[in-house]
Amino acid sequence: MGIIQRFADIMSANINALLDRAEDPAKMIDQYLRNLESDLGKVKAETASVMADATRAKRELDECSAEVAKMQSYAEKAIVAGNEADAKQFLMKKNQLVQKQAALQQASDIAQANAVKMRQMHDKLVNDISSLNARRDTIKAKVAAAKAQEKINQIGSSVSGAADSLSAFDRMEAKAEKMLDQANAMAELNNSSSADPVEDLAAKYDAAPDSDVDAELAALKAKMGLQ
Structure with a gap:
């Protein structure tokens, strides 16, 4: 069988x-x-x-x-x-x-x-x-x-992959903003350091004298016996 x-x-x-x-x-x-x-x-x-x-x-x-x-x-x-x-x-x-x-x-x-x-x-x-x-x-x-x-x-x-890409984009944008801020700060520093100190001092003496102040200064010296 x-x-x-x-x-x-x-x-x-x-x-x-x-x-x-x-x-x-x-x-x-x-x-x-x-x-x-x-x-x-x-x-x-x-x-x-x-x-x-x-x-x-x-x-x-x-x-x-x-x-x-x-x-x-x-x-x-x-x-x-x-x-x-x-x-x-x-x-x-x-x-x-x-x-x-x-x-x-x-x-x-x-x-x-x-x-x-x-x-x-x-x-x-x-x-x-x-x-x-x-x-x-x-x-x-x-x-x-x-x-x-x-x-x-x-x-x-x-x-999820797209979200990761967006997160990476945000990081790049933040980095770019930081780079821009640094560049602006550097430009500001460059501008402030380009002036000549002697020229600044000369400008101080080139200014017109203040007659009131000069008179007060003379009176103060006389009082103190310095004239």
């Missing part, structure tokens, strides 16, 4: 683990659904075949068991009729059928077990597909929300 081994992994399939490994869960879930649908078609066909085998094996077993019972009945009737030779023939046939019955019983047990396994895999696939279909829109909505958040984060980074 290669089909049992071939689809054994379906019984332990973990949809969440597959989605966690996917770079794009929205695409992955569609692909996984397509794979499940394909697996379901194969499992359905194999399950029908295995179940048919189990039904046939059971039917052959039942037919053999009926023959065993029939031979037993004929043997008893022959004994009642006093025909031991005939009874012996019926019992010999019965023994042959009993051996066949044992082999058919074993084959039927295996076929029934295989049919149960295949039916379990079939039912699990159907449930997985139904569950995943019900969750597909929710998963895709979450993926879309995550992508939208990523874009918002990218825009936020750009805005």
Whole structure:
């Protein structure tokens, strides 16, 4: 029964683990659904075949068991009729059928077990597909929300970068103002240091004397006996 081994992994399939490994869960879930649908078609066909085998094996077993019972009945009737030779023939046939019955019983047990396994895999696939279909829109909505958040984060980074640029511009403007203030101060210093001190002193004596002050100065000297 290669089909049992071939689809054994379906019984332990973990949809969440597959989605966690996917770079794009929205695409992955569609692909996984397509794979499940394909697996379901194969499992359905194999399950029908295995179940048919189990039904046939059971039917052959039942037919053999009926023959065993029939031979037993004929043997008893022959004994009642006093025909031991005939009874012996019926019992010999019965023994042959009993051996066949044992082999058919074993084959039927295996076929029934295989049919149960295949039916379990079939039912699990159907449930997985139904569950995943019900969750597909929710998963895709979450993926879309995550992508939208990523874009918002990218825009936020750009805005932050612009704010940094504005801050740098403010610093450059402040530096330029400082340079201008320094240049103005230097010009003022240059202007104040360009005058000749001797010329300033000469200008002092070139000024017209104040007669009132000179008279007061003379009176003060006379009073002090300095004249």
